[in-house]
Amino acid sequence: xxxxxxxxxxxxxxxGVVCLIAIIFSxxxxxxxxxxxxVIVGSVLxxxxxxxxxxxxxxxxxxxxxxxxxxxxxxxxxxxLETVLLFKDLSLxxxxxxxxxxxxxxxxxKRLYSLRAGTAPEGEEMEGExxx
Amino acid sequence: MxxxxxxxxxxxGAFIAIFxxxxxxxxxxxxxxxxxxxxxLIFLGxxxxxxxxxxxxxxxxxxxxxxxxxxxVGKLNSLNYIYFVSFALRLGLVLVIVGFFRVARGLKA
Numbered sequence: 099x100x101x102x103x104x105x106x107x108x109x110x111x112x113x114g115v116v117c118l119i120a121i122i123f124s125x126x127x128x129x130x131x132x133x134x135x136x137v138i139v140g141s142v143l144x145x146x147x148x149x150x151x152x153x154x155x156x157x158x159x160x161x162x163x164x165x166x167x168x169x170x171x172x173x174x175x176x177x178x179l180e181t182v183l184l185f186k187d188l189s190l191x192x193x194x195x196x197x198x199x200x201x202x203x204x205x206x207x208k209r210l211y212s213l214r215a216g217t218a219p220e221g222e223e224m225e226g227e228x229x230x
Numbered sequence: 231m232x233x234x235x236x237x238x239x240x241x242x243g244a245f246i247a248i249f250x251x252x253x254x255x256x257x258x259x260x261x262x263x264x265x266x267x268x269x270x271l272i273f274l275g276x277x278x279x280x281x282x283x284x285x286x287x288x289x290x291x292x293x294x295x296x297x298x299x300x301x302x303v304g305k306l307n308s309l310n311y312i313y314f315v316s317f318a319l320r321l322g323l324v325l326v327i328v329g330f331f332r333v334a335r336g337l338k339a
Contacts, residue, residue: 106300161301207326211333
């Protein structure tokens with residue numbers, strides 16, 4: 099059976115690598131300056147959110163351990179529970195980054211479509227609209 | 231107590247916002263998929279990402295925390311497979327990015 103942290107970290111690592119590749123390729127493949135900037139900002143935000151979520155979850159998995167340490171007042175580990183809960187709050191920032199990045203990606207999609215509609219021949223566009 | 235409520239609102243609100251944005255993006259792509267190669271990939275990617283956010287805020291119960299619940303999942307079994315499926319759907323973003331490059335290929339500098 100698959101451990102859950104493998105899935106969580108694996109998905110975040112794959113997304114991070116893909117976003118890194120997207121940043122590198124966007125300099126060559128995307129001629130429009132504003133779209134390129136938005137792709138880079140969105141990819142950086144996705145990488146950040148993945149890192150925050152992965153790190154936060156891996157620390158938060160030690161909740162039971164930290165709870166035990168705090169409750170039984172282990173020497174030098176009295177604030178372990180606070181530390182673990184702090185990482186849960188930090189991971190919220192990952193979700194905020196995710197919302198902003200997805201918003202940027204939706205904006206990129208709309209801008210790309212309007213750019214393509216401007217360069218496409220008019221006859222094709224009419225046909226597409228008539229078909230709908 | 232208050233900070234727990236605040237974090238629940240932020241987390242579930244973020245997922246709802248992502249779901250709505252994904253629907254908007256998917257609808258805009260669906261209108262274009264016949265004319266542009268690559269728009270179908272963007273449509274599919276936004277749809278997968280939307281399903282991920284939908285499962286994330288409904289799967290753990292509307293007032294629950296997906297993050298909190300996922301941290302308690304040890305290994306894949308028949309009770310918690312929904313967490314594995316929903317988080318893997320995040321990879322729909324890969325399709326969106328690939329679609330961007332396909333659509334951008336037809337742009338003139």
